[in-house]
Amino acid sequence: MTLQPRNGRAPSVKDVAAAAGVSLGTVSNVLNRPAVVSATTRERVERAMAELGFVRNESARQLRAGTSRALAYVMLDGGNPFFHDVAEGIETAAEDADLSLFVCNSSGRSEREVKHIDRLVQQRVQGILITPVDPDAPHLRDISQRGIPFVMVDRFSRDGGHCSVAVDDVLGGRIAVEHLIDRGHRRVAFVGGPDSIGQVRERLQGARAIWAEFGMPEEDLIHLPTEALTVAEGRSAGERLAGLPTRRRPTAAFCANDLLALGLLQHAVTAGLRVPDDLAIVGFDDIDFAAAAAVPLTSVRQPRQELGRTAARLVLDEATNPDHTHEQATFVPALVARASTGTVRR
Amino acid sequence: MTLQPRNGRAPSVKDVAAAAGVSLGTVSNVLNRPAVVSATTRERVERAMAELGFVRNESARQLRAGTSRALAYVMLDGGNPFFHDVAEGIETAAEDADLSLFVCNSSGRSEREVKHIDRLVQQRVQGILITPVDPDAPHLRDISQRGIPFVMVDRFSRDGGHCSVAVDDVLGGRIAVEHLIDRGHRRVAFVGGPDSIGQVRERLQGARAIWAEFGMPEEDLIHLPTEALTVAEGRSAGERLAGLPTRRRPTAAFCANDLLALGLLQHAVTAGLRVPDDLAIVGFDDIDFAAAAAVPLTSVRQPRQELGRTAARLVLDEATNPDHTHEQATFVPALVARASTGTVRR
DNA sequence: GCGGGCGTTTGAAATGTTTCAAGAGTCGTG
DNA sequence: CACGACTCTTGAAACATTTCAAACGCCCGC
Structure with a gap:
């Protein structure tokens, strides 16, 4: 792959289409439904992509799709390895669903938690997992009200208004x-x-x-x-x-x-x-x-990992299953x- | 704030504009240049935003801007608290520049590192900080060649093709x-x-x-x-x-x-x-x-924190300063x- | 009463992708 | 030879935001 000299802008599907002598739609098909495009065309497009060093613009993709391909976990204390292990469990589940995971750390400070959540909502993440500073904080309530899938990790929901995952x-x-x-x-x-x-x-x-x-x-x-x-x-x-x-x-x-x-x-x-x-x-x-x-x-x-995996499963269920019901998963400590x-x- | 019943779609600037009886551009101005819009209009728009529960769509914003408002750090081993501390240093610097930080973890596995990088490039992050599995891996070279600001953390650059931050x-x-x-x-x-x-x-x-x-x-x-x-x-x-x-x-x-x-x-x-x-x-x-x-x-x-802060400073310099030169920052251990x-x- | 300048608002264009209905082309069959 | 069936490709619309030149209304001074 020889990267084109950067003339300031990253190449877009349009550039690829021009280079390969096909239409926009065909390039998109190569990307998303390779089966429908003929072998020769596909090859030509793929070569053009490689030559130009084309990389999908995820923002545009998200804009079109209306939602990002990511989950987020806001952990309480990054200095405590416990939360890292939970995050790892979440990540394996996210990976299986082909989603990225954004890991944030509130460091036990409520205002950082709020800031992170704001950002995540702006990013239109598919779901938010959180070990909150205060499980009853009103800004948590807002997340569900916005219709964003939401799971509390290592804390229990007092009112059943959302899923939670914790140990007894x-x-x-x-x-x-x-x-x-x-x-x-x-x-x-x-x-x-x-x-x-x-x-x-x-x-x-x-x-x-x-x-x-x-x-x-x-x-x-x-x-x-x-x-x-x-x-x-x-x-x-x-x-x-x-x-x-x-x-x-x-x-x-x-x-x-x-x-x-x-x-x-x-x-x-x-x-x-x-x-x-x-x-x-x-x-x-x-x-x-x-x-x-x-x-x-x-x-x-x-x-720890299982806690994370289950939490991710629940948030994905809420995101995709129309008749999802909130669940309080309880694990047995040993x-x-x-x-x-x-x-x-x- | 009474959130509107979710009729499936999150409210957009267009909805806000309609609700406030102003044009699209004005809403955008309230968001980005509040000074140019008159107090009464601004207030009206802000009320409309609150009533609708409007949240900026970051994807659309990024698409227009051409770049995201985020940095990324790919760490080598999330299980080692050392890297967490470095990440914290990076985050403070990112926060000062009003950027988010995506923290990824390669767990020492090269293929995960590549996967993370791919995603980050697709997201058009402003810069990538990384403690790599192998400092000479070719996929690292590609990042710089793409013109993405790039700093190696806790490892030295062999060839000076990018910035790095480490201890002697x-x-x-x-x-x-x-x-x-x-x-x-x-x-x-x-x-x-x-x-x-x-x-x-x-x-x-x-x-x-x-x-x-x-x-x-x-x-x-x-x-x-x-x-x-x-x-x-x-x-x-x-x-x-x-x-x-x-x-x-x-x-x-x-x-x-x-x-x-x-x-x-x-x-x-x-x-x-x-x-x-x-x-x-x-x-x-x-x-x-x-x-x-x-x-x-x-x-x-x-x-550790300083390592992170400096790395973030360097990547931001590369991102914003047209006559940035690569720098190998060395710290003295004690x-x-x-x-x-x-x-x-x- | 008219032109200029100022403060505010507008409308259209642009960003890069995906989707989808419709079109083009090819082949085989009646 | 015409028609349908099929495969492949196309072009336009849509997503939500920002930007910017242009328009608007208003007041002031001449």
Whole structure:
């Protein structure tokens, strides 16, 4: 392929048609319905395209079609590998449907989220997947009202006005704490916050439920609140934990996500505590870095890629199936036991 | 804003014009040159837009303009937080220029890279930033030949045919190993591979250079090759390291990136080695998880966000400045000493 | 009362693609 | 030889926006 000298403008179908001595429509047919055009013509057109270095103009195509060939995912925190894995799941599904995926990152900031959404609506994307800063924000409502297929990822819809995909967080909290009780722990910390995050509330709720079911005293499940779900907050929780009087100090901690757990682990190791002997730790999400930690972390696994794939499936169904009905897909989390809760306590 | 019942089509400027009783051109003026239209008309048009829930159709806009209002970054490995940080830097610069950023991920697979690039060219993005699988791949050459602004990120251009942004990897290798020599280590492993990755070669080259300058015997800098720059490969390198006869066993390891270092750290801890006393570890990149490790990792810091910002600046210069000249921006890496190389050896 | 200038609005053209009804050409059959 | 059937190609319309020259209305000054 010898690219023509750029005389300023990219070659269009018109140029190709002229070069091949055929009409506009024929070039378009070569592009979209190669079967209907004769072999010789097709070949001639294809040669012309190669010589000119023709590339379809996607804007024009979209304009005509009325919609773009793309989905979008607005993730909550690009720094958390969890969301990257979800995005990867979405992308595989998008690829199967021959769509591109635009990945945006709100970084937990509502105004960025709004900005991204505005852009995506302007682009006329086929559907929007989002893990929102606030699941009840009014600008989310607008998306559905516009008729744009819309799925909430890793959050639940309060009102069923759209699809959502998430894991049963209450159950996740239960199995994490049940595992710790199994291992012989009788005083456990729940590390997580802020309360405004629904999942934190639900994981704690599950933890409390199972704790009560085992007949353990309420005050022995200690809530250490955090301001965010970050490594730094995990460290700070570790300090507070170490500051507790010995008889009140938990022998295990259940963290609302793996970043917190990694931070807590770091603090524990630095402080000379042995994990799991002095302090057992359970995380949530089972990101790759959990398994990769110096003391591999026990974690409540979310099917991250599958979450993404399902979300993409739902949004595509909404986009193409006229009698689509909204669906709240719930996945079952699973405990992955590793060294950080390794031994049964004496 | 009361959204009109969706009669199938999104409202266009034409609809707005009709609703406001003005012409097409006026609506466009309200959108693009609000100053030239009278206050009363503007208000009327704006009300109409709000009532109809009008949203600009970006495709049509792009078609007219001939180019999209977006940049793109094709990253090499979405699973490595390093690239996420670079992307964030790019995004801030893009935002300042009021452009969107499309983030794509080749996952180290050449065919995905090609696919992404094809799509981006079709979208007529203003410029492409890329950390390529292979910096010499012919499809990269085509991008520039098409006249699309193009910058290589974290890789160097061999021939100066385009801009690039990277860190001085040879220097990075030097300062890592100098640090270890300083700390009293006399037998050091270099963990990294495959050799096809230029940066691995250069980091090793720097390591060897400083090693020779200090007059250390060549055979005491031991190359432990890996198949990829991943945590798993780091672990496997750890096993091989442990398998060496005691007198040949290094007291420190310099890893070609932080993922390897984390894997190596994990293996060491599992094997009961004390870090840094039995084995000191230096990583490269200084991703957040390096600082968050149970034994915080010493690492060679790359200015990740700045790398991204600069790359975006360069691509924008190429896009807008008629007498742009290609530039190879080089950043100076810096050692961040942490606990994993903590003590001076007796 | 008329021309000039100013601020505002208009209408048409242009962007690149796809679609689709209609046309052209060819071949075989009655 | 005429007609229908079939294959292939054509040309025009449509998509939603922006731009820009031209028109419009109005006031001012002469």
